[in-house]
Amino acid sequence: MTTYKKPVLEIRGLKTQFFLREGTVTALDGIDLTVYENESIGMVGETGCGKSMTAFSILRLVPHPGRIESGNIFFKESEEVRSRRLRYEAEAQAWYERQPLSKKKEYFATYGPRPRDRKGREMRFTRSEVEKMTPPEIAPHKLVMTYLSLLAKKIPDSDKIGKDAALRAYDLLNKSHDYMRSVRGKKISMIFQDPTTALDPVFTVGQQLREVISLHQGIYNRAELDSRVLKILRLVRLAAPETVMKQYPHELSGGMKQRVMIALALSCGPSLLIADEPTTALDVTIQAQVLNLLKEVVRGVGSTMILITHNLGVVAETCDRICIMYAGRIVEEATAAELFEKPTHPYTAGLLNAFPKLGERKDELSVIKGTVPDLMLPFPGCAFVERCERATDVCRKVRPRRVEVYPDHFVSCHLFTGGANDNRV
């Protein structure tokens, strides 16, 4: 009884890099994610795994010197266009599957590392070069080119997704800055981690809320604006909203500030809400209050939420689906119940065991050995290989593809791709 779920946001092959003097940091390395309507999806990972960067990339607010290098972010696609795109993608996938393993590495942009030259720089191809590399009898090669040519920052007219104007029209990465501004705050809204630093200190709460409401809803009448502000402050259950409206952020407590932040994010009824560690800076009892509020309000507004956190407990209670991120990649994706019951990726399993659980006291927590890898170094294979107990040779060399191990449960690990047994490498 699989009901059709309508996707709000679909991310494909998102790659974001930071260009520092010391080298290039790959913060996001080919993220694929589908967010469906009215669900809340949790993104979990440790510091530097790229979970916040995903949020900033969606809003196209990647700070300098970072840049979104490639990928697509389809927002509110029409059903017909989406099905067409999925068909293209399936064709490309099928073609990819047919390739010998050694060539897979070279070609596939989304699932594999980019081809590099001898000095380790990324190679960029012209169209003719790609055609030369690609066997002519394979039709979907053009899709490969999409990804490769996106790297080259231009869309040739021969590739399917690139050429399909209807498809491109939904890609946020193709939009003008003005359009993005109309999306931010109105259609996609964000809640920040630390409410003490994320509210402008020299404007009152009322001023900040009024600014956003009047910008996106075209209301300029002061009285009406004020009534809207009060309404939204009541929605987030702030006691004495009239007073709060006239106060500056520093006069509020942490929990109140976070409520104001939620009010700001919800003020224009966004269809997607991204909450980046909304409770990390708060105390545990306040965290419970804020989480309850978030759940309730999001459901009430009929919005979709991406909840980013490092706390497994928070996602377990709040989210329907969970993505585990590691070193800029999504390593596992499943429904909340499934993930906690059947953690499949070794990292997920390690993370779950390392987390001290209330009422389940153990003599020793199981640990994941070592530390997070340096994102400045390229890893051709699996990012977790250095810390993995079950790593094999193939893990070091080939990046694992995303496979569906159980229904709606995806994992990127060679233990499940069959790659571990692949001796063609």
Next chain:
Amino acid sequence: MTTAYDASEKVRDEVVLLETVNMKKLFPVKKGVFGRVVGHVHAVDGVSVSIRRGETLGLVGESGCGKTTVGRAILMLTPPSDGYVFFETPRIVLESFKVLQSIRSKFRQGKAAAADAVRLADEMGRLFGSAGCDVSDDRKKDLCGMADKIRRSAAGDKSLGDSAKWREAAPEALDDALTEVAKRYCINFKEKTEMKHLRARIQIVFQDPYSSLDPRFTVERIVGEGFRIHGPPASASKDVKFGETERIHQLIEQVGLSHDHLSRLPHEFSGGQKQRIALARALALEPDFIVLDEPTSALDVSVQAQVLNLLRRLQDKFGLTYLFISHDLSVVEHMSDRIAVMYLGKIIELAPVRELLSNAKHPYTQALIASIPIPDPKFKKVRKGIEGEVPSPIDPPKGCRFHPRCGLAGRECKTIEPLLVDIGNGHFVACHHWDYKVPPLL
């Protein structure tokens, strides 16, 4: 034959590693042109807790509840404004001390009767007559003499003259006795030089690994700083040729780092490694007691697990005693033998781990446990959290400090402050309604 007697004797001879008696720390709030003191932040307001050798006491609470101040006050980093911090004190001394204190408060209120004077004299006699109390023999003789006179005066012996009237003499003798004991056993009454020696035995690891290491010092200097202050490590118990360098190498290995880390500067390390360095520094002087002030809250989950395991291992190896301070009840539960819960400068509940989690009595503890998100979606409970926020510690609520947020609060909660009472099983709670039946939590 008399095993029960033996056991009780053992308890009486036991040395309590650390005990705070009614410890307070007030921070003045200044205002105006001339820095007038307009009030006090009651950061720690009468905390009495005792820590046995080899155990881990967990201290939980939300930000601003004073848990960090407790740790810092024990180390005299912010010396307590009032109260006593006993270190390595025989239980009999502590017990007598508390009795004497209660008698003193009776005298202060002017409610003392002759019977109290007799009790006082008995208690003083027992305390200063025993060998367990480590006070110079002269002083012991003096004080026992005083006690004797008071007893006789209270018994109606007129031969001693006016100077020995128990009503005047008793408070004086009490103060003398208390000061004498405090000077010998309390950290916050020690002289500077004595304090310096004690410092080697009580250490701390801070929350923020980034600012707890001097950015200009190499790891070797950081770990060896203690030796520059207290001289080279004691070699008596170890091999004869056991110098500073060897000791530093040993320490750095014990915390899971390697020798080539020694010449590096702190900024080259990750958060978890920095915490290991801080731990090595704390261990250098072979302390008995370490205050762990949120040692893992700045770390990621996988690294946190590594550090927690390391702490456990070191405790077993060196027989360390920990005060583990954290806001995270799950981490505290994992680490501790007993847990104390703080709210607005007071301990409101204290119990062994299992007892506290399965049988929490204080509404705040219950709410705290209920607020913790469980990483298991099967427990998608409707949360019974608490409303409102922690009031300002400058002007804490009268009566029970939790009453404005408490669902059980009655009239007495608003006026009478509940005391920490023993309800059995080593479980203490400060609530007028602890007996109220609660639904099971987990």
Next chain:
Amino acid sequence: MTMRRRLNDQLTRWKMSGGAKQFVVDLLERGSRNAMVVVGVSIITIMISLALLAPVLPIAPPNELHLELGENFQTPSSRHWFGTDSLGRDVFSRLVWGARISLLVGTLAVLFSLLIGMTLGLTAGYFGGKTDYIISGTIDLFWTFPAFLLALALGAALESPGLNTVIIAISISYWAGFARLVRGQSLAVRERLFVEASKALGANSRRIMFTHVLPNCLAPLIVWASIGVADAITIESSLSFLGVGTQPPAASWGYELQSGKTFIEEAPWIAVFPGLAILVTILGFNLLGDGLRDVLDPRLKGLRR
């Protein structure tokens, strides 16, 4: 080649040693990569060597008068690079000799202010309480009061104008910056947890001050001192320009400018070149200071003057 390798080895060893040596190597290494520092150091080196070599350079004596017709007001030429002044003195020679005075005053004044400031700042930070209250009040007063004006008033009131007067006046007016810096830094460092840890190990205040606080003040002090020399030179030349500073016939840039002002229409070079000399020197020290600030401690960007 082996020399170089040995030097490199030595530097690496120092780098690993921590403490002062490591700081110096770090400073050299990072400084040499910063363009501002390199330019600043080059300018300062040239200025200092000119000043030091003044007596042996093949230039005319600075006070040699040539009152014969045609010898004064000479335009710049190969014989007189920067021309001659109203008394026929060689402007270039007077500038080189003037550099001695400017640099001497600048360095000494900053050295004295540094001493006063560091002592008072450390005292305030070390003792805290009432002592701190009084000292920091005084610091604030001197800090808000413009150093130049104070130096001018002092210079006008003090016994006899001259080099010593100028140095004293500038030192008295300028120390507050250093004191503020050291006090602020020592208060900030004392809050840091590594100081708490040191206390927990049993270190006394003196040890904390000298092993933790002072080394952590070093970087900002160096930055501040470099900018301070530039300020002191500005003040000195301004005072000389107003006739309060160094007295003629000693060659001082400010005084040269003042005397050139009268002939600005007929002989602009007499005033233009001394100004240029001041500009370049101050630029050199400012560049060094700004560059070092970027290199050593980017957080100091908010500091001023």
Next chain:
Amino acid sequence: MADLVAYIIRKLLLAIPVIILATLIVFLMLYLTPGDPVDALAPPHSTQQTRDAIREKWGLNDPPWVQYGTFLWRLVHGDLGTSIGFGTRDMPVSTLLSQRLTNTLILMGIGLGISYSLGIPLGVFAALRQNKLADRSIMVFTLVTYAMPSFWLGLLLLLLFAVYLDWLPLQGTTGGFRNIILPAMTLGLGNAALTTRMMRSSMLEVIRNDYITQLRSRGISERDVILKHGLKNAILPVITVIGLDIGWFVGGAVVVETVFSWPGIGLLMTNGILNTDFPVVRGCTIVLAFFVIAGNLMADILYAYVDPRVRLG
């Protein structure tokens, strides 16, 4: 608003000890002068009678604290003694000062105006073009401008605009507004350079803050983010140093007035120094010190007005 008023009152009260200390220092100046204090106050070659009268008037035989009291008392009544310099001999110092006060205020006012109206926009502009050519050129330009001694800059401007181009008068006040342009420019440019650099670094710091990203994430236009939110936050550090700026201007005014013969208090002071006219120098110092104190007070109040967080303190 009540907290703002309380803040102002507190600041006013705190200014009192500062004023007392400043006057004390000025009072002590007399004892730095060589020889008998009377020598500094009495005109040269004056009779014993005049000298005695002056000694009597300032109570120079009294103990020091009484002398200080006398000095303060006379100061409060506007009596700063009489000039002993050539040409202004026996004129009350207060009269001399009040004649020149307006000129100095005009000069400083226009100078401040130039420095902020130039420095703030330039700084913001440079920050937004960080490390681009425009930013680099502005940074080099400000570095050089700041290193220029003001008297030299003044001379160069004179040379260019008055001598070679002959657009503006050389010096004096007869030309009306045209006279003020060069002195005010000379005074304002150096500080404009400083303000630019400060504004730039402050802006760069502010736009790295979380709340700027938060505002962007709400779809607020870049112009509003920078000019409304960024500017209001970034200008705070600039406001905190307005007090220092005024001090800088007071010092600069002395030099600039001398270069351009602008008849203000600064010129009076320099002439006083050259004429060894101690009472005039002392009077000028007091007035200029009051400028500095008042400037600091104004800056504090302005800061509290702009930044709501300060008032609590």
